[in-house]
Amino acid sequence: MYRYGCFALTGVCFILLLTVILLSLKRERLQPFDHCFDPGNALSLLAHPAVFCFLVGSQAYHCYQQCAKGWLPYGKSCYFLSTLRLSWADSQKNCSSGGGSLAVISSRGVQHFLTRTGNLTYWIGLRKNTTEWNWVNNTQLQQNYWSGSTIRSNCAYLSSEAPEEKNWETASCHALNYFICQLEL
Ligand SMILES: *[C@@H]1O[C@H](CO)[C@@H](O)[C@H](O)[C@H]1NC(C)=O
Numbered sequence: 001m002y003r004y005g006c007f008a009l010t011g012v013c014f015i016l017l018l019t020v021i022l023l024s025l026k027r028e029r030l031q032p033f034d035h036c037f038d039p040g041n042a043l044s045l046l047a048h049p050a051v052f053c054f055l056v057g058s059q060a061y062h063c064y065q066q067c068a069k070g071w072l073p074y075g076k077s078c079y080f081l082s083t084l085r086l087s088w089a090d091s092q093k094n095c096s097s098g099g100g101s102l103a104v105i106s107s108r109g110v111q112h113f114l115t116r117t118g119n120l121t122y123w124i125g126l127r128k129n130t131t132e133w134n135w136v137n138n139t140q141l142q143q144n145y146w147s148g149s150t151i152r153s154n155c156a157y158l159s160s161e162a163p164e165e166k167n168w169e170t171a172s173c174h175a176l177n178y179f180i181c182q183l184e185l
């Protein structure tokens with residue numbers, strides 16, 4: 001009889017374990033951040049706005065990478081579509097005050113995601129320095145989605161209403177616009 005009881009309880013344990021595993025898999029985009037198990041390391045990482053750490057026991061921290069509330073995960077970054085209009089420079093300031101920058105669109109996938117997600121026109125991290133268009137992280141512009149001429153103004157925005165192959169426009173950097181922030185995980 002004890003043996004059957006033991007089997008039954010073992011079975012219950014497995015079912016509970018499976019439930020825990022399934023539930024943790026269901027948590028969206030929760031990725032373990034391995035070197036956080038060292039508490040010394042975790043403390044410095046606590047400053048990263050997309051890393052969340054929990055004290056486990058009295059010594060160890062357990063940390064996860066996850067986009068903060070209101071930020072959207074895509075690839076290895078989190079994106080924030082503003083609900084506020086600012087100049088290009090103030091937009092960049094707003095993004096960097098949260099540890100990020102204006103969005104750098106470096107793939108077709110990101111271009112598609114941001115176009116599909118937004119409803120408005122948004123500054124992106126692309127600006128002209130008299131001659132050349134440069135991304136805010138200093139990479140040179142390669143793949144682009146301009147809708148027309150780029151000679152008139154020096155800052156670039158994405159227009160979500162326009163087709164995604166041709167929806168970048170230029171405007172005066174002083175103009176007020178919504179903007180997209182990016183935070184790399
Ligand atoms: C940045 O923008 C967000 C919303 O888009 C706003 O809530 C926040 O106050 C802004 N921060 C600064 C420093 O302008």
Ligand SMILES: *[C@@H]1O[C@H](CO)[C@@H](O)[C@H](O)[C@H]1NC(C)=O
Nearest residue numbers: 077104105106137138139184
């Ligand atoms: C600039 O940002 C893009 C998109 O996040 C990234 O793929 C690229 O590696 C970055 N370049 C540099 C020099 O940081």
Ligand SMILES: *[C@@H]1O[C@H](CO)[C@@H](O)[C@H](O)[C@H]1NC(C)=O
Nearest residue numbers: 081082083116117118119120
């Ligand atoms: C786009 O518009 C819809 C409907 O007005 C709204 O629910 C949604 O939040 C908007 N999306 C963004 C990113 O602002």
Ligand SMILES: *[C@@H]1O[C@H](CO)[C@@H](O)[C@H](O)[C@H]1NC(C)=O
Nearest residue numbers: 129130131132133134138140
């Ligand atoms: C503009 O950017 C290009 C490419 O990054 C660079 O080679 C050039 O020196 C810059 N020009 C000015 C005026 O800053």
